[in-house]
Amino acid sequence: MPLYKTITVNPHTKVFIWKIEESFEALSEGIQLTQNCANRVNNMKSDLHRRGFMSIxxxxxxxxxxxxxxxxDENGKPHLTGDKHISITHSFNFAAIIISDIEVGIDIEMQRHKILRIAHKFTPLKAYKxxxxxxxxxxxxxxxxxxxESLYKSFAEKGVSFLEHIYVEDFLLDETKTTATVTYEGKQxxxxxxxxxxxxxxxxxxxISEK
Structure with a gap:
């Protein structure tokens, strides 16, 4: 089982990362899907997407x-029965979830140079000159x-713009933490x-910051 990494963020929050190496058939063993999810995965054209779905x-x-x-929910945000919060992500051969007592979001992306071409669509470029x-x-x-993306998933309201409504505090590349704010329709x-x-x-x- 290629559990790649487990991160205990705090006593109430854990991150689990999976490296997708098995076949879809191997990943299907021992997993019972609802009929709706079985239909979803059967309609996926990408084998990697199907494997990512099962690894989650x-x-x-x-x-x-x-x-x-x-x-x-109606905005496509995942929820768990009970009082825990969850967020889900997968990109190519990695998948991850975060589970917590408070609102959370998670995202994984492959590092690719094409992001340089679209950066102006999600962040002011002057900070990176x-x-x-x-x-x-x-x-x-x-x-x-x-x-x-992780904030967008947590906030989960239609109409939120990465460029206009989500601000990420600047950080150095050798750091591992920052803060961020979503400001949208009178809510911050x-x-x-x-x-x-x-x-x-x-x-x-x-x-979500509880301070």
Whole structure:
């Protein structure tokens, strides 16, 4: 079982990362899907997406949850039965979940230079002109994107713009934490964001600030 990493963020919050190496058939063993989820996975054209879908169920099982414990609201946000919060992500051959007592969000992205072409759509570029090295700039922008995506998943209201409504406090590349804020339609929510890099991937997870 390729559980890649477990992060105990605090006594009430855990992150689980899975490296997807098995076949879909192997990942299906021991997993009982609801009829709706079985239909969803059967209609997926990408084998990697199907494997990512199943690996998420294995990660949930680590905390004692089954597919029957997972449901989605009208905005597409995942929820667990009971009082825990969950967020889900997968990108290429990695998948991850975060489970907590408080609102959370998580995102994984492969580090790719194409992010340089779309950066202006999700963050003001003037903050990044100090980077002469494109690889370092790519890494920084990928962290920012993951942070904003994790906040977007947690806040989960239609109409939120990465560029206009989500602000990530600046950070250094050798740091692993920052803070961020979502401001939308009179509501403001602050978050604490942690991030890590591995095997040319970036993961960020956000926890709602209770201060």
């Amino acid at each position: 169920r294995h990660l949930m099982a680590l905390e004692g949850y089954t597919d029957q414990d997972l449901y989605y 100090i980077f002469a090295n494109e690889d370092a700039l790519m890494r920084k922008l990928t962290i920012v994107w993951c942070a904003k 929510q602050k978050y604490n964001v942690d991030f890590l890099e591995f095997e040319e991937f970036t993961c960020a997870y956000a926890l």
